[in-house]
Amino acid sequence: MAFSFSDLVEEAWLSARALKDYSENIFNPTIRLGVTGLSRAGKTVFITALVHGLCRGGRFPIFESMSTGRIATARLAPQPDDAVPRFGYEGFLATLMEQRNWPSSTVDISELRLVIDYQRKNGAERTLTLDIVDYPGEWLLDLPLLNKSYEKWAAESLALSRQDPRRRVAVDWHAHLATLDPNGRENEQETLVAARLFTTYLRDCRNEQFAMSLLPPGRFLMPGNLAGSPALTFAPLDVPMDGTPPERSLWAMMRRRYEAYKDVVVRPFFRDHFARLDRQIVLADALSAFNAGPEALQDLEAALAGILDCFRVGRASVLSTMFRPRIDRILFAATKADHLHHSSHDRLEAILRKLVERAMQRAEFAGATVDVVALAAVRATREAQVQRGRDRLPSIVGTPIKGEMADGEVFDGETEVATFPGDLPTNLQGLFKGEDTFRGLAAGSHEDADFRFLRFRPPRLDTHDPDGPALPHIRLDRTLQFLIGDKLQ
Amino acid sequence: MTERVPPRRPATFKLTDPSVVLIDSDDGNLGGTSHATASASSSSSASSSSAPPPRARVQLAHEKEPPIVAPKPPASLINPKMGFRWGTLFWSAATGLVTLAFWLWVSKLIEDLFAQSQTLGTVGMILALLAGGSLAIIVGREAFGLIRLARIEQLHARAAKVLETDNRAEARAIIRELLKFEHPNPQLARGRATLEKHIDDIIDGADLIRLAERELMTPLDIEARVLISKAAQRVSMVTAISPKALIDVLFVAIAATRLIGQLARLYGGRPGALGMLKLMRQTVSHLAITGGIALGDSVVQSVFGHGLASRLSSKLGEGVLNGMLTARLGLAAVDLTRPLPFNALPRPQLGDLVKDLMKKREKED
Numbered sequence: 001m002a003f004s005f006s007d008l009v010e011e012a013w014l015s016a017r018a019l020k021d022y023s024e025n026i027f028n029p030t031i032r033l034g035v036t037g038l039s040r041a042g043k044t045v046f047i048t049a050l051v052h053g054l055c056r057g058g059r060f061p062i063f064e065s066m067s068t069g070r071i072a073t074a075r076l077a078p079q080p081d082d083a084v085p086r087f088g089y090e091g092f093l094a095t096l097m098e099q100r101n102w103p104s105s106t107v108d109i110s111e112l113r114l115v116i117d118y119q120r121k122n123g124a125e126r127t128l129t130l131d132i133v134d135y136p137g138e139w140l141l142d143l144p145l146l147n148k149s150y151e152k153w154a155a156e157s158l159a160l161s162r163q164d165p166r167r168r169v170a171v172d173w174h175a176h177l178a179t180l181d182p183n184g185r186e187n188e189q190e191t192l193v194a195a196r197l198f199t200t201y202l203r204d205c206r207n208e209q210f211a212m213s214l215l216p217p218g219r220f221l222m223p224g225n226l227a228g229s230p231a232l233t234f235a236p237l238d239v240p241m242d243g244t245p246p247e248r249s250l251w252a253m254m255r256r257r258y259e260a261y262k263d264v265v266v267r268p269f270f271r272d273h274f275a276r277l278d279r280q281i282v283l284a285d286a287l288s289a290f291n292a293g294p295e296a297l298q299d300l301e302a303a304l305a306g307i308l309d310c311f312r313v314g315r316a317s318v319l320s321t322m323f324r325p326r327i328d329r330i331l332f333a334a335t336k337a338d339h340l341h342h343s344s345h346d347r348l349e350a351i352l353r354k355l356v357e358r359a360m361q362r363a364e365f366a367g368a369t370v371d372v373v374a375l376a377a378v379r380a381t382r383e384a385q386v387q388r389g390r391d392r393l394p395s396i397v398g399t400p401i402k403g404e405m406a407d408g409e410v411f412d413g414e415t416e417v418a419t420f421p422g423d424l425p426t427n428l429q430g431l432f433k434g435e436d437t438f439r440g441l442a443a444g445s446h447e448d449a450d451f452r453f454l455r456f457r458p459p460r461l462d463t464h465d466p467d468g469p470a471l472p473h474i475r476l477d478r479t480l481q482f483l484i485g486d487k488l489q
Numbered sequence: 490m491t492e493r494v495p496p497r498r499p500a501t502f503k504l505t506d507p508s509v510v511l512i513d514s515d516d517g518n519l520g521g522t523s524h525a526t527a528s529a530s531s532s533s534s535a536s537s538s539s540a541p542p543p544r545a546r547v548q549l550a551h552e553k554e555p556p557i558v559a560p561k562p563p564a565s566l567i568n569p570k571m572g573f574r575w576g577t578l579f580w581s582a583a584t585g586l587v588t589l590a591f592w593l594w595v596s597k598l599i600e601d602l603f604a605q606s607q608t609l610g611t612v613g614m615i616l617a618l619l620a621g622g623s624l625a626i627i628v629g630r631e632a633f634g635l636i637r638l639a640r641i642e643q644l645h646a647r648a649a650k651v652l653e654t655d656n657r658a659e660a661r662a663i664i665r666e667l668l669k670f671e672h673p674n675p676q677l678a679r680g681r682a683t684l685e686k687h688i689d690d691i692i693d694g695a696d697l698i699r700l701a702e703r704e705l706m707t708p709l710d711i712e713a714r715v716l717i718s719k720a721a722q723r724v725s726m727v728t729a730i731s732p733k734a735l736i737d738v739l740f741v742a743i744a745a746t747r748l749i750g751q752l753a754r755l756y757g758g759r760p761g762a763l764g765m766l767k768l769m770r771q772t773v774s775h776l777a778i779t780g781g782i783a784l785g786d787s788v789v790q791s792v793f794g795h796g797l798a799s800r801l802s803s804k805l806g807e808g809v810l811n812g813m814l815t816a817r818l819g820l821a822a823v824d825l826t827r828p829l830p831f832n833a834l835p836r837p838q839l840g841d842l843v844k845d846l847m848k849k850r851e852k853e854d
């Protein structure tokens with residue numbers, strides 16, 4: 001694709017700001033850590049646990065600078081970007097610790113600044129500023145739209161919606177679509193209906209039964225302050241890929257709004273936030289995909305691949321930090337690892353590694369460091385062994401959330417149970433080719449599913465500690481070591 | 490594709506259920522039994538499908554496929570064990586004969602003594618028994634020392650492997666052994682306590698090894714560095730002032746032997762005379778292997794950098810060189826006697842030690 005003039009302007013703008021950031025950072029190094037993941041992957045909990053662990057001093061044996069005592073203090077600082085909401089850390093922490101509920105999900109971008117005072121290995125005292133940027137992964141799925149025309153996007157969305165199991169959800173929207181004539185006169189009411197049905201279809205795809213991930217445009221699911229504006233009121237039409245719309249037609253209107261969506265929503269996000277990250281962690285909830293079925297897993301793979309295509313990765317050099325910041329470390333984390341016995345963590349990691357294989361190769365080729373980890377930012381369970389017949393099932397013990405069901409029983413949110421969620425598959429080749437698959441909730445009833453990952457409530461905490469309770473975790477220290485450990489040498 | 494074993498069904502149990510055993514994960518003993526049950530149940534599942542409870546295979550995935558396969562050293566083309574080992578036979582037989590001759594001589598001697606007088610005989614008997622007993626103890630200690638050295642070597646190799654394969658169960662086994670191994674060292678009480686606290690946490694194999702290295706090896710590494718630079722300083726000083734080359738050589742040899750022994754004891758080995766011989770041999774051969782690399786990084790630079798000193802006084806230059814030789818020997822010995830490979834902590838560089846050496850020199854001058 002040839003660079004247009006606007007692209008050049010954009011790049012120049014980015015470089016200018018990068019230079020400004022760089023000059024500010026010489027004496028006070030700052031890392032912008034991007035935290036993303038598709039919704040319900042656990043972004044909010046991850047950030048809350050990370051900040052709490054750093055500020056309070058958690059149990060982080062693998063996080064070298066903390067366990068050897070070189071981090072003197074870590075504290076929250078006022079949020080630097082005036083136009084971005086602050087990450088509501090205190091509220092989320094209270095929800096997590098006092099009410100024992102999971103915080104509600106991220107709907108918008110938010111940011112938090114953490115200042116870490118530490119001492120280098122040679123004794124020099126330094127300060128590291130860590131800007132944590134939290135944004136919904138769905139927005140990332142919009143970034144590829146920048147290079148797509150309306151016609152191409154419409155054709156792709158339609159093709160996707162005609163596959164199983166999405167087809168079943170899209171029935172209403174398809175019916176309405178058949179009544180529309182793209183070359184007919186523009187009609188606000190018809191467009192509103194089409195957009196509403198399309199949004200409903202996207203939303204239905206996301207629920208627990210199907211757990212689909214690849215659902216652009218992302219702002220339809222999380223409209224924020226743009227809800228109801230024309231930029232969010234469009235839907236795919238059945239139009240030829242290389243046609244031109246007649247003037248004042250429905251097609252022309254949809255196309256105009258699609259372009260507006262790109263200008264108003266996608267491009268500012270890319271420019272103001274995404275292009276400035278130094279480190280990135282991508283959280284993915286592979287276990288819900290297992291809960292739902294093989295289609296959800298394949299969809300997750302496609303969505304992750306889409307996300308990863310957007311990153312500007314590569315080894316950071318002096319010149320690149322000055323003019324074109326790149327992400328030089330990416331960590332893929334399979335969250336909610338506490339829903340599995342630890343003996344299955346290696347398999348979970350292997351599955352995630354397989355999911356992001358292509359993207360990892362590309363990033364490594366560009367010189368970035370990439371790793372995969374099975375993570376639980378807040379560990380809600382303990383481990384146990386259950387004897388069933390001759391089997392010893394590696395199980396976990398926790399309190400399921402009120403309303404969760406398993407084996408025909410509905411839990412009240414107070415009693416603890418032990419659960420064996422099923423064995424994760426080892427045959428990864430077959431898993432992604434569609435052979436040797438498993439049955440999920442999307443295919444039938446609860447009794448048939450090969451996996452059942454219950455959702456648990458946050459753990460009951462030890463309140464006797466004078467520093468206040470610490471949040472238990474799995475491999476949060478390893479995550480920290482990978483993401484910022486090298487900056488604290 | 491292989492035949493599909495039905496996966497174990499997910500299930501939920503009440504905590505009041507007697508079959509629920511709350512145990513902290515200890516996959517060491519589970520790993521062993523799981524394979525046995527795996528083969529047993531997969532063969533029986535086809536025939537006895539009527540029995541409901543044991544319907545699935547047990548497969549605990551402790552062992553992950555190694556992500557990176559380390560290049561194996563190519564097997565030697567000449568098989569050293571070709572043919573019958575006549576040399577071994579000869580030496581064994583000869584040793585046997587000598588032992589018998591010795592035994593004969595001792596028993597003869599004691600008989601003769603008894604023939605002379607009862608008292609002399611008794612004294613001779615007691616002396617012989619004492620000599621025999623202490624010999625047994627010496628042999629035992631030598632053997633113990635050798636075994637300990639071999640265990641260190643083994644731990645080192647296993648840890649290096651875990652750093653590649655990230656095997657959790659193996660890492661835990663290594664840490665447990667290491668904790669036992671370093672138990673007598675009072676310096677490490679705190680590090681041991683920390684490690685014991687974390688051993689049952691969910692930590693990946695390679696990370697666990699790194700953690701152990703950081704907790705247990707840090708104080709030892711510092712001390713090792715001090716020992717090496719002290720020895721090097723002593724050697725360079727003696728070389729600088731000694732009148733005869735022979736004295737230099739002798740002193741270097743003695744200092745190096747002492748240094749190797751100290752390092753071995755520091756890291757937990759208890760080498761006896763045989764162990765020391767073995768260590769010396771290994772150190773020198775290790776030095777020969779790594780010598781090329783070491784030359785590449787810092788030695789050349791330090792030698793030429795300190796050329797000025799040697800031009801001022803050739804004795805001084807020789808002293809520095811001998812000191813550096815000792816330091817290199819010490820570093821090679823650290824590689825051999827340290828139970829964990831260098832990974833989380835930096836390997837001491839010759840350059841640092843040379844700096845220590847020069848600092849001392851300058852102070853003295």
